[in-house]
Amino acid sequence: MHITSITRRLGMAALTLVATATASLGIATPQAAxxxxxxxxxxVHGWQGSASNWDYMWGRFLGEGYSLGAMARFGYDSSQSNKDIALEVKAQADALRAKTGAAKVDIITHSMGGLNSRWYLKNLGGLDFVDDWxxxxxxxxxxxxxxxxxDTSCVEMRPGSAFLAELNSGDETPGLVNYGTWWSPCDEIINPDQSTILNGATNTQTLCPGHLTLLSSSTVFEGVRDFVK
Incomplete structure (x- = not known):
């Protein structure tokens, strides 16, 4: 028999012996992490938006390995109070957790979707069920x-509104949720542009996309993707 073949067989026998001894002693063998x-x-889309606003990010997240069953988007009547919309956000988050068996969800919002989802977090028990926002x-x-x-929701979005005063009172980023914001100095809808920034959040200034273009920016997507990992 060729010496190389003998050496290979002896090596395999030694490995088998080690594995047998390890198992008999009840020692767990290393597993790939x-x-x-x-x-x-x-x-969650914004005022006068729709679920289709998320088409770009939806496709990108699918490309990153997320399954259709692990994501949800929905439409709602954006003229109503953000407090009422928050109830729909809660129902959607509960349904997604029940469907996937996950203890928590991540919530990604655009525009006014940030307000109603924050109301869900602060006032409807969402702090216990959301990881990243x-x-x-x-x-x-x-x-x-x-x-x-x-619209009722428009009145709530006006600077100094009673709704915003209540939403932002105390801690703007309560609980153990990881809060992140992305804002553009060229946003033609959010004035002042820095309105998006929250105390206690990871706040990221983008280059110069417009309000809707933020949702189709590869740079914004990549930042959000890394944030919710």
Whole structure:
């Protein structure tokens, strides 16, 4: 028999002996580390928006390995109070957790979606069920643009509104949720642009996309993707 073949067989025998001895002593053999489970994602659009606003990010997250069942987006009547919309956010988050079996979800929002989802977090028990929360171009401290419309939700988005005063009172980023915001100095809808920034959040200034273009920016997507990992 060729010496190389003999050496190979002796090596295999030694490995078998070690494995047998390890098992008989009850010693666990090393296992490859499992990839950490990712939280399912709930997307919440803004005023007069729709679920289709998320088409770009939805496709990008699919490309990153998220399954259709691990994401949810929905439409709602954006003229109603953000407090009422928050009830819909809660229902959607509860349904996504029940569907996936996940203990928590991540919430990614655009524009006014940041307000109603924050109300869910602060006042409807969401702090216990959300891991990461993202506001993209959100009027977290109001926007002058809302002075030009009369919907209940628009009145709530006006700087100095009673709704915003209640939402932002005390800790703007309560609980153990990871808060992140993305805002643009060229946002034509959020005025002032820095309204999106929250105390206690990771606040990221983008280059110069417009309000809707924030949702189709590869740079914004990549930042949000890394934030919710």
């Amino acid at each position: 499992a990839a950490p489970a990712r939280d399912p994602i709930l997307f 993202v506001s993209i171009g959100g009027p977290n401290h109001g926007t002058d643009t809302a002075n030009g419309c009369a």
